[in-house]
Amino acid sequence: METTSLKTLRFEPIQESQIPAILEIEKVSNTAPWSERSFRNELGHPHGIFLVAILQGEVVAYGGVWLVIDEAHVTTIAVSPDYRRQGIARRLMSELLVKAKAEGMVCSTLEVRASNEAAIKLYESFGYTIAATRKKYYPDNQEDAVVMWLYDLSSWEPPRL
């Protein structure tokens, strides 16, 4: 695992040139990876925010939300396996929610695999709570989805990082 200082970590909107690096992370992070087309769809998405985390010139993480009326739907988040457990996802989520809130979103929701303890803990640390389970939601392995909500994004404040 890399233990590079995060001082130079920055977030920027997704660019086409970053898609190959994103796909490399995606294929080792998700059992049903997004396609290249799905990431391309995020380029300049009129109702979406998609950020890429860059550390020393390298793509190390990415994540996105769709802005649906006044709800921020978290669509994906992943950190390169070499850079996990260093707080990068926490910073990225914070950036996404700050931007979503600035766009007028008042709450946030997401779906996550029931077995994905790491992600569930991450979301809980932001105030999301489990609202429902969608049985056998994921077609690749019939796994249940947990639906989580952050009901009050309006009064949410970013954590001190």
Ligand SMILES: CC(C)(COP(=O)(O)OP(=O)(O)OC[C@H]1O[C@@H](n2cnc3c(N)ncnc32)[C@H](O)[C@@H]1OP(=O)(O)O)[C@@H](O)C(=O)NCCC(=O)NCCS
């Ligand atoms: C989930 C994921 C994004 C977390 O990224 P990360 O940068 O390692 O997370 P952070 O270091 O910011 O951790 C933030 C908090 O999340 C929780 N967390 C993260 N990884 C965890 C793990 N392996 N086990 C338990 N809790 C974990 C902890 O509460 C952690 O806080 P702490 O370090 O103070 O205990 C990363 O593991 C990943 O990319 N997984 C594969 C893709 C995925 O599952 N995405 C979510 C799809 S919904």
